[in-house]
Amino acid sequence: MTTKRHLHLAPWIFTLGFFLAWEIICRVLKVSTFVLPAPSTIAQAIWEYRNQLAFHAMHTLWMTLAGFGIAVAFGLLLGMALGASRLINAGTYPLLVGFNSIPKVAVVPILVFWFGVGWVPPVMTAFLISFFPIVVNVATGIATVEPEMEDVLRALGASKRDIVFKVGVPRAMPYFFGSLKVAITLAYVGSVIGEQNASNVGIGNLLTRASAAFEVPLVWAALVVLAVLGVVMYVITALIERSMTGWAQRSDMAAA
Amino acid sequence: MTTFVDIQDVTHVYARAEDGAPAVQNLNLTVREDEFAAIVGPSGCGKSTLMKLATGLQFPREGTVIVGGREVGAPVKLAGMAFQNPTMLPWRTTLDNILLPLEIVEPHRSRLRKHKAEYVAKAECLLAQVGLKGQGHKFPWQLSGGMQQRASLCRALIHEPKLLMLDEPFGALDTFTREELWCVMRDLHAAQKVTIILVTHDLREAAFLADRIFCMSARPGRIVAEREVEFPRPRDLEITYSAPFASLVQELRGHIAQARAAA
Numbered sequence: 001m002t003t004k005r006h007l008h009l010a011p012w013i014f015t016l017g018f019f020l021a022w023e024i025i026c027r028v029l030k031v032s033t034f035v036l037p038a039p040s041t042i043a044q045a046i047w048e049y050r051n052q053l054a055f056h057a058m059h060t061l062w063m064t065l066a067g068f069g070i071a072v073a074f075g076l077l078l079g080m081a082l083g084a085s086r087l088i089n090a091g092t093y094p095l096l097v098g099f100n101s102i103p104k105v106a107v108v109p110i111l112v113f114w115f116g117v118g119w120v121p122p123v124m125t126a127f128l129i130s131f132f133p134i135v136v137n138v139a140t141g142i143a144t145v146e147p148e149m150e151d152v153l154r155a156l157g158a159s160k161r162d163i164v165f166k167v168g169v170p171r172a173m174p175y176f177f178g179s180l181k182v183a184i185t186l187a188y189v190g191s192v193i194g195e196q197n198a199s200n201v202g203i204g205n206l207l208t209r210a211s212a213a214f215e216v217p218l219v220w221a222a223l224v225v226l227a228v229l230g231v232v233m234y235v236i237t238a239l240i241e242r243s244m245t246g247w248a249q250r251s252d253m254a255a256a
Numbered sequence: 257m258t259t260f261v262d263i264q265d266v267t268h269v270y271a272r273a274e275d276g277a278p279a280v281q282n283l284n285l286t287v288r289e290d291e292f293a294a295i296v297g298p299s300g301c302g303k304s305t306l307m308k309l310a311t312g313l314q315f316p317r318e319g320t321v322i323v324g325g326r327e328v329g330a331p332v333k334l335a336g337m338a339f340q341n342p343t344m345l346p347w348r349t350t351l352d353n354i355l356l357p358l359e360i361v362e363p364h365r366s367r368l369r370k371h372k373a374e375y376v377a378k379a380e381c382l383l384a385q386v387g388l389k390g391q392g393h394k395f396p397w398q399l400s401g402g403m404q405q406r407a408s409l410c411r412a413l414i415h416e417p418k419l420l421m422l423d424e425p426f427g428a429l430d431t432f433t434r435e436e437l438w439c440v441m442r443d444l445h446a447a448q449k450v451t452i453i454l455v456t457h458d459l460r461e462a463a464f465l466a467d468r469i470f471c472m473s474a475r476p477g478r479i480v481a482e483r484e485v486e487f488p489r490p491r492d493l494e495i496t497y498s499a500p501f502a503s504l505v506q507e508l509r510g511h512i513a514q515a516r517a518a519a
């Protein structure tokens with residue numbers, strides 16, 4: 001019982017402790033706000049700019065979710081193709097890895113050439129940066145179906161499609177949800193990069209303008225808002241995961 | 257009785273075999289309809305290859321495989337399979353696992369949705385036969401290894417296969433559970449008209465269950481001895497402690513020892 005309560009409290013205590021330590025260091029060492037504002041200063045800035053922050057955060061949230069949604073759909077489809085066919089897997093892997101190695105900041109100008117400044121570049125950047133882990137994980141889940149299970153079904157006359165949909169896809173779900181947790185945070189990185197370079201709204205754009213004007217507390221306030229949004233989305237993904245793949249989280253290790 | 261599985265002079269080399277050595281060579285084997293055949297042999301003798309050949313998962317390089325009067329050129333569709341590993345899908349309940357073959361095999365595949373209740377009743381009946389009455393709603397990982405293996409037998413039988421292939425199905429179980437499952441298997445065979453090929457390392461298991469036992473040689477596998485088992489049915493576990501049973505097991509052991517020495 002007590003261990004369980006400790007586990008529930010631990011994230012709050014650690015987070016509060018982190019900000020408390022930060023505050024104390026800033027005050028004791030008299031760190032300039034320009035270098036590192038104390039959490040209290042950042043909190044003040046958040047309150048002061050709350051309307052502006054909320055507006056831009058909502059925009060960023062939309063960009064992120066749109067890009068993430070496309071990444072999920074695309075990642076699932078491509079992952080299924082890669083997992084089901086060794087030929088497609090072998091053929092496309094170098095391309096995928098090569099593409100994933102390109103820093104997405106470098107792709108944003110190209111997106112601007114194509115689509116102009118607006119909502120498309122942030123959404124596309126979020127998509128491009130977050131689909132790769134989904135593809136790899138779904139493909140792994142499908143490609144690692146037990147050969148005996150495959151034999152049982154093939155001996156019944158099951159087609160490749162049957163095996164992929166009856167066994168491969170459900171089996172890949174824990175991998176899929178694991179990758180979603182990585183992908184959702186990556187999607188934030190993507191949409192903010194897109195907004196910084198090719199949008200007139202969104203937290204990314206706010207960051208660019210605030211740093212150009214040396215409004216350091218506002219920059220930090222924007223970063224904190226981003227982090228909080230990221231945590232909230234992560235938690236939602238994790239909750240969905242737990243309700244969908246409870247069968248995969250039955251070991252004591254997952255429960256502890 | 258008519259021949260159901262006829263393997264004639266079959267040699268098989270896996271496409272992936274690095275040395276190109278055959279897994280089985282000049283293999284001859286016939287199993288009659290509704291017969292319970294057991295195949296024993298030293299490990300790595302190609303018993304699993306034999307299973308794959310008979311179910312149409314692999315096609316022989318030479319020779320012919322005839323199952324149910326037709327030469328095998330594709331997965332046979334009338335077979336059920338069970339392995340040492342129960343391979344239950346953890347996201348399905350035990351009952352849904354057992355119904356899985358019906359989602360694949362015609363004519364059940366197109367009937368399943370409309371006649372679900374009928375099929376569920378059939379699955380429940382099978383569960384009761386293997387001693388798992390009322391356990392269908394549980395997930396397989398909530399069952400013990402022996403119970404999972406029973407469920408796996410139900411899955412292999414749900415679509416009323418003509419041919420049941422068992423690849424060391426009781427290999428991973430403790431002695432008591434294994435003997436219990438022998439009796440389950442014996443009763444299932446008595447209740448349903450089905451040809452069974454059991455691949456096993458356990459000579460007592462083969463002698464207790466089978467009508468006929470084939471001994472295979474070491475790789476490349478072929479049949480070195482064939483032995484009818486004449487104990488009357490229904491057999492009781494007690495017979496495994498009788499003198500004729502012991503001498504049969506000893507005789508089989510001799511064949512295997514010879515096959516191992518020859519390798």
